[in-house]
Amino acid sequence: MMGPVDPALREALAKQFPDVFAAEGDLDPNGVVVPAALHVALAKTLKESFGFTLYVSVIATNFPTAEGETYEVATVLRNPTTAQPFWWRVRLGADPQLATLYPLFAGADWQEREQFDLVGVNFVDHPDMRRLMLSEDWEGFPLRKSYAIDTPHTPWR
């Protein structure tokens, strides 16, 4: 029930995105890994053809590896009639850029701004990519692993 990809949905999606959903590995509960190029197309298909109209969340995560910084952006949608959630992940490199979902989902506006603010993933074509939580003159992205939790911010510490 809480699994990310319901088999019937996967069958249907596999017709449209054979590269992504043909492999057996996509049943991994961590969610399907989708190439960045298909990010918007998948969201559009899900919204328009499969009724995933409720925008739930977007989660960016920083994974520092031996090769360098990598990022993952997970997007969660929900189908309001079946209450079924669906999520997929996009892997990004050291300079994280991903197309915005704002034209599809108005809620992506603030969510993506928040992830930009805290993790530093830049959502391309977002109309208003400002910091949301921290003040405009803040330096660094707090939720990156390289950012110390007690990074001093003058004049208090």
Place this chain on the structure above:
Amino acid sequence: MNLRQRDRINPHLDLDTVDAAADLMALNMGPQHPSTHGVLRIKLFLDGEVIIKAVPYPGYLHRGVEKLCERLTCVQLTPIFDKHDYVAPMTNEQALNIALERMLGVEVPRRARYMRTILAELQRLASHLLWLGTFTLDIGGTIGGGASLMMYTFREREPILDVFEMLTGARFHYNTHQVGGNRHDIPDGWAAAVKTCMDQLAARMPEYEEQCVTNSVFLMRTKGIGVIETPLALELGLTGPNLRASGVDLDLRRDAPFHAYDEIKVNVAVSNGCDTHARFEVRIAEMYESIRIVRELIDNVPEGPICSLKPVRTVNQIKLPEGKQMYTAIETPRGELGTWLIGGGAEKGACPYRLKIRPPSLHAMAALPYALVGHTVSDVVAVLGSLDPIMGEVDR
């Protein structure tokens, strides 16, 4: 002009659309303001008293909780989670512990699940009571009828907090849930106290409802104000009562059951009004429903253990599997509180690698630029109050 709300309102601070020479008054509401429910700041561009554009600025209570979660172990997290949504700490704890349990595959004993259900419903009542008080306070004024109703709702909220205190020893931040079950068992006389409390509330709720719905000024102030159309509500990710007031029949308690909700029937209140009054109606209906659920469950709590794991002794007793990611959501009084949990962080996996909280209030706040445009300054507080935001949850 049959454009959808989304298309005709630009929510962004855009220099081209707000004409600086048009003599608009730029009015800051917040961060310290009696009616912004905490430290939200809304910048209003006013033409006379009509709002041309509303730009909310959250973040004045950004406490870096997600960063803190990466440094604390799973056992230490529960008291932190109490403080996000400080009006409903109980359900916040549950959201965290369910996420951890689902990731670890831990079963929760039936008794603990029943207790959690009762606690969640009591918390929903307490939270909605506080909402009712502050909402009417916003409409009726600090010196006025709203204040009277607020005093009543705070009075009704106290017995519920007393019941919590009886169980957990704390009035506010409980720390009573743990992975695998609950920490405190039901004490003697608790069921009777809960029943007394529910009887009292059930007897008085109609009065409070009547005080609002029979008041013509209240109806004038709420009907047709702050409309959030159904497609926009879905796009924004509104959940809980706000979404149901926009005509979407979605309640995770019924549709994706957690706790003991799969064993009982939950009647979901839905309204097609999409406006402030619809949100009011939905929440009032939810309160009656919560009273019914608590009364139904309180006599039927099964016997048995309250926790399936060993009692917590050390902070890194629980270890999350590395690399596993999961989204878990439950229905709190404000809507879908989700957690995106990535296992295998510091302390050999005892800390989460990443814990993203999906707060329902943040999404509700994102609706403000759409819901406020075209209304007057007075309506800001009514709309804001009806969306029931908690800034601790918005900013985290």
Place this chain on the structure above:
Amino acid sequence: MAIDDGRSFEHPLYHYWENSPGGGIGLTTLDRLLMHSARHSLWFFPMATSCCAIEFMTAAASRVDLDQAGTIIRPTPRHCDVMVVAGTITVKMAPRVKKLWDQMPEPKWAIAMGSCAICGDFYRDIYSVVPGVDVIIPVDVYIPGCPPNADQVMVALQRLQEKIKLQLEGKFVERDLRPGTMIYPKIGTHGDARQSAEVAQAQLDGARGLGVGGKEHRVPRPAAVQAPPEADATSDSGEQS
């Protein structure tokens, strides 16, 4: 001892009274009467940010009822005597707290409610949290707890009244921690610097056009005022059809 010693405020006319014959005694009595009144009419300014705010509201509600001691909660700092900092103060919020504190008229006092306001609690080490509100304003009474129970606010009010009494009698030695030695944060602009400047200028021009207002605004309207752009200000608001 001069009556104003050790206080954060002074009475401009008091030293004339003091120096007049017999004025000293009358003045002391009057000052006691006034401070006695002030002690029993402490109006609270709720600098309420998070969890403690709820308990603070509870304190004003039926079970505790701050009104018993003559306390009213007023939303504007200009009417208030006591700032109650209830909740976590973040780096973004701190300049506003400081500014609101400054905007309160003397005599004024501050209560730090809850461990977040006292020391930052377990958010203390976090990048965006101020470790205790006494870094920026002088705190008179601390209420420990997370959050403190509502009745503790009443207790704190009584402690504050005691403190004012002791201050009046010269028995209370103030800590060397006054705003002069404290951090004075500046409010940064948040994303709309250009916007603010333009709106401010436009409004100033408007005020000049009206020929009314404060002294500094009473200057002739500049000759070369650019014509307002054609853009329709209401274009994005949508007609309420």
Place this chain on the structure above:
Amino acid sequence: MIPNPWLNGLVVGGAVLAVLMTLGALASWWERKFSARLQGRVGTTILGPWGILQPFADAAKMIQKEDLIPRDADRVLFYIAPLFPVTLVLGLAAVIPFAGYWADGVWHGAAMVADVDVGVLFVLALSGLMVFPLWMAGWASNNKYSLLAAMRAVAQGVSYEIPMVLAALVPVIASGKLSVTGVIAWQAEHGWIVARLPVVGFLAFVLFYLTSLAEANRIPFDIPEAESELVGGVITEYTGIKSGLFILSEYLHTLVASAVATGMFLGGGHVPGLAGLPIWAQVVISLAAMWFKTLALFVSIYWIRWSWYRFRSDQLMELCWRYLVPGGLGLVASTAVAVSLGWV
């Protein structure tokens, strides 16, 4: 009434002033206790018996508070604006007879500062002036909340002035007198307006009462204050005794407006059965009756205040112009017809 007009003004005026100021101060204490009782609280308890000294402590505190004038404010207007509201509101009481007696079959007013023959106009004029200090304060503060509040206050004040005048015309038409004493005397002779003019009198009374609420900025018409949206309204920037004077003036306004409504519609100090008693007894009883009626109205104003919600400003104007103004005209017309036909 003391024959020398100067002395009369000084003595009776001083007495009226003292009583009104004391009642105004006590009103704030009483309101706190009353609202507390309404809300299941206790209210002030500590200072004095039942906390009755609380308003005096508040006043003493306000007097010693620092006097801050914002840098960008219009200093002169900002400074003088608080002088007016209390003065104007107290001035309203100048033409109200707080007692009365029968002598030679004619009702005389007593305990009044001056028996002005255009008393009704005087009351309406001063009441209309009340918006000016509010506007001055709101404008001079250079605070956006104050300004919005001031604009609302002026719009509300001038709009509700009209139904108020129309409601006041009803007793004037019925009695043919423009002085408050004259109106009361006619009522003493023919019966109180609320009862004498069936339905119309009562509706006019309700209209006058509502508009008085609006003029005194009381819920549901307290738009200019509107704490929950406009923080402190016009007095946002005022500290100490200046804000205190505005707050005091509102209590006094409700008190005086109740007295005016009592005089115009409820027969003032008149109660049946006075004729034949010695004059001093008549004066004492009518004084008590007048204050009883006034305070009853006063209590009802605060009862409404603590149980109703607030209108929005546009709804308020809508209510006034769409319903109250034509309603008031209708009342005037029907009274005129009734009087012309000799029905009353």
Place this chain on the structure above:
Amino acid sequence: MVAQWIPVLVYLSLCAALSVAMFVASALLSVRGRNNTPATFDNYECGEEPDGAAWIRFHPRYYIVALVFVAFDVEAAFLFPWAVNLRGAGWLPLVDMFVFLGILLIGWAYAVRKGAIKWQ
């Protein structure tokens, strides 16, 4: 005639003196802060820096309300002398005034229909 206004004048001066006395007492007794900063004298705007002055040009609808008020208030003032002398004056003044009020009501209906009094 003038004599009846003398007590009113005396009384009004007393009232004004009361307000002034409070101001004087406040001036004598009020304190002055030693640690005032520039922020103390800023305008209060919820702790933010005010965005420009509050003195803006108002929307014309405020003036329309004022104009409608003036029209009605003058009519109301005309009603008073008529009202005082109505009793026993017969039919004619009643009809006259009804014509007058009728014209006023037509104006009112026009204003309402046009939304002139719509506040916002």
